[in-house]
Amino acid sequence: MKVKQGEVVKTALLIGILVSLPKTIYLYNGIMEGNLDFSMSWVADFLYRYLFFFCFSWSVIQLNANIDYDGLKWPPFVKWILILIINIILLLAVVKVIKLFYPLINGRVLDSHEEGWVNFTFINLSIVLFFIARLLRVSTDKQESRIENEQLKQQNLENELAALKNQVDPHFLFNSLNSLSSLIRENEKATQFVNKLSYMYRYILQSGETNLVTVKDELKFLRSYIFLMETRYRDRIQIEVDVADDFLDRMVPPLALQSLVENSVKHNEISSTNPLTVKVYSNGESLFVENPIRSRSTLAEGMGTGLYNLKKRYSLLLKNEVIVTNDNETFKVELPLNQPA
Numbered sequence: 369m370k371v372k373q374g375e376v377v378k379t380a381l382l383i384g385i386l387v388s389l390p391k392t393i394y395l396y397n398g399i400m401e402g403n404l405d406f407s408m409s410w411v412a413d414f415l416y417r418y419l420f421f422f423c424f425s426w427s428v429i430q431l432n433a434n435i436d437y438d439g440l441k442w443p444p445f446v447k448w449i450l451i452l453i454i455n456i457i458l459l460l461a462v463v464k465v466i467k468l469f470y471p472l473i474n475g476r477v478l479d480s481h482e483e484g485w486v487n488f489t490f491i492n493l494s495i496v497l498f499f500i501a502r503l504l505r506v507s508t509d510k511q512e513s514r515i516e517n518e519q520l521k522q523q524n525l526e527n528e529l530a531a532l533k534n535q536v537d538p539h540f541l542f543n544s545l546n547s548l549s550s551l552i553r554e555n556e557k558a559t560q561f562v563n564k565l566s567y568m569y570r571y572i573l574q575s576g577e578t579n580l581v582t583v584k585d586e587l588k589f590l591r592s593y594i595f596l597m598e599t600r601y602r603d604r605i606q607i608e609v610d611v612a613d614d615f616l617d618r619m620v621p622p623l624a625l626q627s628l629v630e631n632s633v634k635h636n637e638i639s640s641t642n643p644l645t646v647k648v649y650s651n652g653e654s655l656f657v658e659n660p661i662r663s664r665s666t667l668a669e670g671m672g673t674g675l676y677n678l679k680k681r682y683s684l685l686l687k688n689e690v691i692v693t694n695d696n697e698t699f700k701v702e703l704p705l706n707q708p709a
Contacts, residue, residue: 371433371504379500380425387493388418416473417466424462424490425497431458432501433508459494463487520579520684523677561599564592575622579685583655583705584616590625590648597633604638610649618705620655621681627674628657628701637662653706654691661699675701 431454442450463486471477478486552558571589575581587609594607607629625648632646636659646659679690682703691702 371429371508375504376426376429376433379429379504380422383425383493383497383500384418384421387421387489388414412473416470420462420466421493424458424493427458427462428455428494428497429501429504431455432498433505455494455498459490463490516684519680523680523684557599561596564595568592568596572623578622579681580619581622582616583611583618583620586620586622586625587611587616589623590629593626593629597629601638601644604640604643605633605646606643607646608648610647611655612650615650615655615705619686620703620705621678621685624678624682624703625655625657627678631674632657632659632699635664636660637664653704655703655705656700657703658698658700661694661697 432451466486467478467483552562568589571585571592590609594609597605597607629646629648632644636644638644642662644659644662646657648655648657650656675690675692682688682690686705688704688706691704693700693702
């Protein structure tokens with residue numbers, strides 16, 4: 369988020385007025401005491417100086433508050449040296465221009481005393497403007513952070529509301545699953561299914577208490593979900609996971625991979641004639657979930673809401689964008705794990 373131009377312009381106008389105030393008072397006193405005659409040359413001189421004060425103030429604030437130096441992948445001290453050099457060049461250029469065009473406006477050159485005053489004023493003004501610009505930048509960043517926090521709170525409230533609508537007493541469910549597990553203890557496949565389901569429900573409850581989890585934890589949860597889906601659909605579904613070990617300590621929103629795989633299951637036909645293959649893999653600096661498009665004849669309930677929710681959480685938490693590719697044959701979702709430029 370950039371500092372609004374209205375704020376930049378108002379600050380530049382105010383700085384121009386304040387810096388011009390001593391000269392204005394001097395002219396006023398001189399005219400009132402009869403030492404100076406009011407003439408258009410004084411007006412032109414005042415307007416000329418004020419114009420440069422305003423333009424210089426606007427340029428310095430714009431340069432130090434709205435230029436994205438963070439996008440440069442350089443060490444911090446190199447960035448500060450660059451900022452310092454740019455500010456010095458701007459200062460020298462403005463001082464040079466004001467001296468160059470002064471005779472054209474006022475019909476005379478600046479004397480040595482006036483030149484010294486111009487140099488002194490613009491050097492000090494440059495320093496003051498630099499700190500004002502940084503304060504505006506910090507204020508804008510804090511405002512942006514507050515907005516993002518409010519959006520995240522709103523998203524969490526929506527998630528909590530959705531959870532409340534489908535709420536079941538966790539203790540009741542876990543006790544029921546344990547009871548079921550004891551009843552089917554001799555059936556290894558059924559026992560494993562219940563244990564996986566119990567683990568998934570526990571993970572979902574715990575995920576509400578944190579915004580980000582490791583890819584390792586997310587994959588462990590995903591494999592439990594895959595077991596349930598393969599038990600349900602048998603050879604009609606195949607979910608392949610190939611994520612490099614380098615990604616295991618990266619962070620993602622909880623249920624990110626599972627929700628994408630679930631979307632593939634919900635929105636595509638799964639049958640013996642059209643088995644579904646879902647691939648979860650890493651490539652470059654991203655995780656991918658892709659599947660061939662085998663659209664159902666009827667749309668699944670809630671189509672698109674899960675992906676929208678994930679995009680919103682991803683943007684707020686990781687400052688990055690979920691990339692969706694649909695070429696009518698393959699549906700692919702990319703979760704970038706690198707820091708955005």
